[in-house]
Amino acid sequence: MKIILDNLTVSYRRHPAVHHASGTFAEGEATAIFGPNGAGKSTLLKTMIGALRPDEGAVHFDGGSLADIAYLPQQSEIDRSLPVTVTDLVATGLWRRTGAFGGVDAASLAKVSEALATVGLSGFASRTIDALSNGQFQRVLFARILVQDARLILLDEPFNAVDAKTTFDLLELVRRWKEEGRTVIAVLHDYEQVRAYFAQTLLLAREVVAWGATASVLTDDNLRRALDKVAVWHAHAPVCETAKEGA
Amino acid sequence: MILATLYETLVAPFAEFAFMRRALVASVALALGSAPIGLLLVMRRMSLMGDAMSHAVLPGAAIGFMLAGLSLPAMSVGGFVAGVLVAALAGIATRYTSVREDASFAAFYLMSLAAGVLLVSVSGSNVDLMHILFGSVLAVDDAALLLVASVATVTLLTLAVIWRALLIECLDPVFLFSMRGHGPWWHQLFLLLVVLNLVAGFQALGTLMAVGLMMLPAISARLWARSVGGMLVAAVLIATASGVGGLLLSYHVELPSGPAIILLAGVIYLLSLLVGKQGGALPRYLRGRHLAE
Structure with a gap:
């Protein structure tokens, strides 16, 4: 089953949290969603399970449906x-x-x-x-x-405030899921975890900054761009201009 | 000798007087229905919701009273409609504006309460207002008994059927959503049960006191049990004991029965705070000392 983001924009009280995101999550791979605070990572996951409604665009499930998802909420x-x-x-x-x-x-x-x-x-x-x-x-x-x-597993910050031994054990479980052919998508904060266990990375800063093989995505240049984007958005653009023009 | 005294104190009032027997059945039925509802309110962190709803019921009851006099069916239907209306309006306001659920409930129930007091004072004497506000478990007639028993039955059966969904919804709402579990519907159905139980408690305890039998035993239960099932049993037992004890107290000491029942539930709560096995002050203190040694 492939998950396709099609020009996806999701707002929280008119402030765009995810902005015109497009792309495809690789089937049977482990993809990390990585990005600064406020980059819309959790919002994206919640939209994928249907808990938030997109303003524009859609999430498509190619060869499956919402019923194939197992979702891990944040502990909070x-x-x-x-x-x-x-x-x-x-x-x-x-x-x-x-x-x-x-x-x-x-x-x-x-x-x-x-x-x-x-x-x-x-x-x-x-x-x-x-x-x-x-x-x-x-x-x-x-x-x-x-x-x-489930064939598709979504994890929202699975290792926040979790001890090192548990994190290691659970990451091994993620590896096993991948070997069983399941697709795993996880919101993560730890650079090393992403590099070691996730072949694919989506670098998100409201927009898609980069998406693909982890090594090519997590470059210093991309990370700096991601940080800048979130900062700029905070400062200048509280309302989605592009969506308004489109509507 | 002791047996005779016990009989005189505990059994004779119910054996000798029909109104006491009715009151007994009414309080036990109320305890059976209200206590589990109260426990769910506590677990959903909506402890004050019962209070808000009990006030919300008032204008409906008052309109029923204006139309049909002191008629239980009219006042009950009116109260039920008013309660559901306030719950629905508060729900809509929460959903479509940025006002939070508790604040929006507070706003609507206060308006409802003021409207109720206005209606009662325009149409009746203060005695009537007192009757609606404080009820009288010793004047429960057949119709009221039937209402209380039916509500307890409906409540227990409905809870048995939707228990899993309700519990998962307050435990992990986003997960339930991800499983297509229709979260909001369970919540609405539950609010309906809350209103139904308040209306049932209305004749016996009054709109303001009914919520006491709902919440106090439920809050005390957490101090006695470590599992959800255990808390449920504890809440029902405490509510029943408060009902029976309160009636006896009101009989022997000649107190009004409604407040006697609720105050007894309050005393049990205070005792639970002190000696409750799960996190009461005294057991906590003693356990702390063990660790220190």
Whole structure:
């Protein structure tokens, strides 16, 4: 399945967060979305899952649909104070099969415990999520992605505030997903992680600054241009002029 | 001897008086429906929402009162319509403007409350206003009993069916969206249940007191249980105990029953703060000392 951005513009209260982005995410590859703060990275992911509506342009799924996506939200979007068990949280990944009303059978539960074992949390099944560390919680969310078993995996800042050992383990999981032929797209902040694990990079600063093989994208020149673009936008162009002309 | 005293204190009031039996059934039914709703409000960080909605119900009840006098069906339907209207208006305002949900609820319920007080004072005496505001669990008739029992039944059945969706929606809304889980619908259905339970509590406890039986046990529950299921059981138990205890208290000490029930729930909350097993002040202090040694 290919994901194609077609002249995509998304605004947050009329301020363009993603501006006329076009391009194609390589199928079966790991692509990092990299860029300065406020570059529209999370906005782009949320638009891809349909949670935000584009002002202009569209996201196309070639040979698949929204149903093939597993999405990992930023940790801050999740209310971790609820005393829900680890098993229950991972089992929410079964939603497409169970819906709001369907039962969870033994085979599905076995899948859940297998996923927990894969992320190294075998003994944690009946713990509640309010008692987990950041790293442990992120492992739980990755277990949920394993349960979802999707062809396309979207990760929004998966390693923020996560300890080094967990980050390493989860990055190995990303590598495995790629080997299984899944497409992985992740918003990342760490240069080294991108270089080591993601063959493709989309450098975003509201606009697409560069998109392609990581080594050719993450050049000093491109990075400087990305920083400049975000700064300029902040200063001068609060409203999307191009979109207005087009409309 | 002790048994006789216990019987006199705890059972005799209900055995001897029909109005006490009705009140007992009404409070237990209310506790069963309201406590889980309150727990969900707490978990969704909407603790003050119940309060706002209870005020919002007032003008509808007042209009029902103006049209049909002290008729429970008319006042209940009116209250329900007003509650749903305020919830809907607040929802629309949140969705299409930059006003946040809590602020927009506050704005609409205050307008609704003022309209309600205006209507009541134009049309009736102050005694009527007191009746609408504070209710009377000792004057619950068959119709009211039926209403309370039906609402408890509908609430529990609906919650059982939509529980998973509600819980996932407050846990991880964006994820539910990514799974095409129709998040907003569950929320609307839930708000409908909130209004329904407030209207049910209305005759027995009054519009202002009904929310107490909803929230106080739910807030106390977190101090006793470590799982969602445990909190649910704890909330229902505390609400039931407050209802029964409050009735007995009002019978023996001759207090108005509604405030007695809610104040008892309040006392249980204060005790829970002190000795609650999960994060109460005293257990926390003791555990802290163990760690230090």
